[in-house]
Amino acid sequence: MTQSLYKFTVWISQLAILNLLWLGFSLLGFVVFGFFPATVAMFIVLRSWLRGEDDLPIFSTFWRAFRAEFFKANGYGLIIVGIGVIVYSNLVFMSVNDSRSMLLFHIPLYTFVIFVALTLLYLFPVYAHYDLGFFHTIKQAFLIMMIQPIQTVVMLVGIVASVVVMRFIPALSFFFGGSFIALLIMATCYHSFQTIEQKQKSRPN
Template identity: 80%
Template structure:
């Protein structure tokens, strides 16, 4: 029992430190240029922990990933921001044009929004796990999202439950708002990655 309590305490302290690093390095890049590299670095650290590599210094591991992925992460940030802005403009346009033909455009737009949001959940874990090209990462994230619907539902449920708890206990957000939700996403995705890799290995043998 004492051993498990110790492990829980260690995880809590690590997640708190990781969240503070995420906030600090997001601000270091003035948020605009810091958020995406800081988020990638956070997922990189979480992946190393899930792989059992929890003896590495947190700051050095985080800083190394932040520097190495700064440009590529901001590349995804620019792409996501452009797509988000285009969707936002379309939503505004459709809100002021309520004709029958415009209403028909709601279905494909909302479908695109849903699948884009779900793909985004897998994007950062896929990026830190696979060594693929820029657009191949997006394609891989989309495909994994499509073939793992149960894991996706579990992920969304976990995020929603965490958001509710942090809404009623706002102080938790400062220490765990990013890192704990990222852990839920990374752990779910990592399980999906392992499942897919095991299936591929069994087919090749």
């Protein structure tokens, strides 16, 4: 019981430190250039913890990942922001031109937005877990999202529940707003990755 409580407090303190690192390094890159590499670094640290490597020094592991993945992570960020700008422009255009013909474009656009958003849930965990090429990472994130609907629902429920709790207790957002939600996503995805890898190993050659 005492040992379990100790492990729990260690995890909580580590998550708080990780969240502060994520916030700090995001601001270090003026958010625009810091957010995506800091997020990638956070997921890499969380993956290490889930693999049982929880004795790694947090700061040096985070800093190493942030520095190594800075340009590649910002490349993904550029694509994500670009898609966001295109979607927003289309939504504004459709709101101004609210003719019946425009209604035909609503369904495909909203469908596209949903698939992009769900793929983003898997993008950073796939990035942290696999050593893949730039566009192959996006493709793998999309494919895993498509074949793991239950895990996707679990992630969404966990994220919504976390956001609701943090709205009632705002202080939690400062210490765990990013790291705890990222842990929910990474833990769920890591379970999916292991399931997929076990199925691949069990296939006859």
